Amino acid sequence: MSLISENLGHITQQIEQACVKCKRDPQSVRLLAVSKKKPTNAISEAFDAGQTLFGESYVQEFTQKAEEISLPLEWHFIGGLQSNKVKYLRGKTALIHSVDRYSLAKEISHQWAKIGETAHILLQFNLGQEATKSGADESEALSLAEKVCSLPNLRVCGLMTLPPYCADPEDVRPYFKRLRQLSEQLTAASLPNLVMEELSMGMSHDFAIAIEEGATLVRVGTAIFGARA
Numbered sequence: 001m002s003l004i005s006e007n008l009g010h011i012t013q014q015i016e017q018a019c020v021k022c023k024r025d026p027q028s029v030r031l032l033a034v035s036k037k038k039p040t041n042a043i044s045e046a047f048d049a050g051q052t053l054f055g056e057s058y059v060q061e062f063t064q065k066a067e068e069i070s071l072p073l074e075w076h077f078i079g080g081l082q083s084n085k086v087k088y089l090r091g092k093t094a095l096i097h098s099v100d101r102y103s104l105a106k107e108i109s110h111q112w113a114k115i116g117e118t119a120h121i122l123l124q125f126n127l128g129q130e131a132t133k134s135g136a137d138e139s140e141a142l143s144l145a146e147k148v149c150s151l152p153n154l155r156v157c158g159l160m161t162l163p164p165y166c167a168d169p170e171d172v173r174p175y176f177k178r179l180r181q182l183s184e185q186l187t188a189a190s191l192p193n194l195v196m197e198e199l200s201m202g203m204s205h206d207f208a209i210a211i212e213e214g215a216t217l218v219r220v221g222t223a224i225f226g227a228r229a
């Protein structure tokens with residue numbers, strides 16, 4: 001068995017254990033394999049081991065890989081995104097996790113309209129208010145959601161956060177809780193084109209805690225593919 005498939009098996013077990021602990025159905029949590037900076041053969045290897053969801057962070061790297069790989073896998077885009085690069089993602093991503101401003105949402109709507117399809121997106125929040133990270137401020141959650149949800153060819157499927165790194169994953173728990181609260185507040189606003197199905201939160205070292213707080217998509221890179229160069 002390859003190391004990647006061993007890692008995937010181990011993570012799947014940890015996801016199941018976390019679900020048992022908080023009495024959730026393991027089917028309600030999906031594993032997104034974050035393959036940024038990893039070669040396409042690592043992606044094929046993970047695919048052969050049964051992994052079908054992959055996340056990329058850089059537009060050019062993503063488009064190259066998507067062209068090279070013809071496997072029936074599902075791509076998610078999770079990185080910071082400039083509006084002028086949205087056209088390269090058009091029609092190729094099942095979910096864009098990193099929408100943090102109206103101008104970006106508007107461009108996604110515009111590009112997906114060209115192909116007559118609906119883009120599925122998440123709203124990303126910078127809950128730690130870190131200058132180095134993208135994500136909207138939680139104080140503007142409702143006004144941003146209202147504007148984004150008014151756009152055509154767009155469906156907001158949930159929320160995403162990339163919290164501050166904490167050596168002890170327990171210290172990240174309040175951020176995960178906060179994202180879930182925000183999702184409940186936005187759900188209560190009954191906005192059009194908003195189906196609050198996904199909470200994208202939790203990475204290699206804290207996904208178990210994120211699951212306890214309601215994550216439906218955990219984004220795991222290092223624990224599957226090893227450290228990035």
Ligand SMILES: *Cc1c(COP(=O)(O)O)cnc(C)c1O
Binds near residue numbers: 203204222
């Ligand atoms: C790189 C990245 C991950 C994966 O992080 P690991 O610690 O390697 O699991 C998750 N989410 C985002 C947004 C990332 O950029």
